[in-house]
Amino acid sequence: MTAFWNVTLALLEGFGSTCLIFAATLVFAIPLGLLVTFGSMSRFRPLKWLMRTIVWVVRGTPLMLQLIAIFYGPALLFGIDGLDRVPAVIVAFVINYACYFSEIYRAGIEGVPRGQAEAGQVLGLKKSQVFFHITLIQLIKRIVPPMSNEIITLVKDTSLARIISVTEIILVAQEYTRQGLIWPLFYTGVFYLLFVGVLTLLFRYTEKKLEYIKI
């Protein structure tokens, strides 16, 4: 029984890092994704192609490679000190997820009928007013289901942080495996399930809250 508690406590500590990576990624990637969207939808061609190329590269290569590139890259290429482990993980995740989010946003923006913005325009509203008072909420309504998917994937993707030795929950469990204790590794699944369970309820609540908007 004490073994169980000790393992639980150790895993919880690792889970703290998992949660930190998760939360930091969301906080930065959600707005950054919007900037990427605006860039990739820009009428200024060079910016549009630059953004689309970045999105292509980021979505086209494994997140694991990106982690390694960001953590070891500066030292290998330029011989300068890079970021610490945890910040490196967060930077890699934020860039990666911002790119995925940006495509969801783009689909959402393109899904809001053009007539909505035109109706705002003939009423004399500024572009920013049209976006914040008309488009945004309809966009949010459209993107909640695909964003839920992406955010749930993020919960599990955090386990990639162990590639550059950040002690998240899976890495803690693997330490036990090395000592011959297999069950903690499977036990981590419970943490993920609970976390995703709470998120699922949260997403369902959000969808319910937005149900009044019929589009």
Add this chain to the structure above:
Amino acid sequence: MEFLHVEGFRKQFAGTEVLKDINFDLPKGKILAIIGPSGGGKTTLLRCLNFLETPDEGKVFLDGELLSDAKATYSQKERREKQLKFGLVFQSFHLFPHLTAIENILLAPDLLAKDRVKEQFKERKKAAKGPARKALKKEEKQALKELSAENKRHAEELLGQVGLSEKRDSYPSQLSGGQQQRVAIARALALSPEVLCFDEPTSALDPELTGEVLKVIRALKGRTLIIVTHEMAFAREVADYVLFMTDGVIEERGTPEEVFLHPQKEKTKAFLKHMEEYHDE
């Protein structure tokens, strides 16, 4: 030159001329109906007047003054001010689905009031310091409160005017098509445009719902209106002037009697005959 004077509108889309030298006049308080086959340029003309498209060439004069010239470039702000001279009611309403009927009407007037008050107080606030600045802030808040109360009163009055007072807090999805279009009309009226345009306001409606919308438009007599419509009987009844547009030109123009009863051009005759047959079916 009449109240509204449109001069030399031309517009091309990908090499196709949609508007070919459109000229017309409309006195204040009169109703102009624009009829003609689909693809004849009617909608594009309304969109150009409402700054949703920029014509390649052409000028608009309002009340004797040059309002816009296709060759000139305007700042966003200038463009918005000019835009407010016109209102547009769309064929498919385009109500904001996340706002109730009253909120749909209030959104733009409230945002514009906010901008205007901010603008008014900006310079004075910059100059003021300390307690004077605080007093100004309070004054600004009060001014805004008064304006938004005024907007609300006006919006409620407009809802009553279109016969939807009891639907005040309904979302568009809870309204019939006819009711949605009536809210859209109230929304356009809330900004008191000099010229209100209707782009086939009943084309997206079931036949039994067109009557209620036409009734609301009929009650707007006395305002300057431009109505693009396929409802021939309605155009004949309410319009003071009629334009028949086809292939990007105004083929024929005159009073309803002239255009509907004594058309001169073959194309007009053919169109009216076609519409009659369509109506008889």
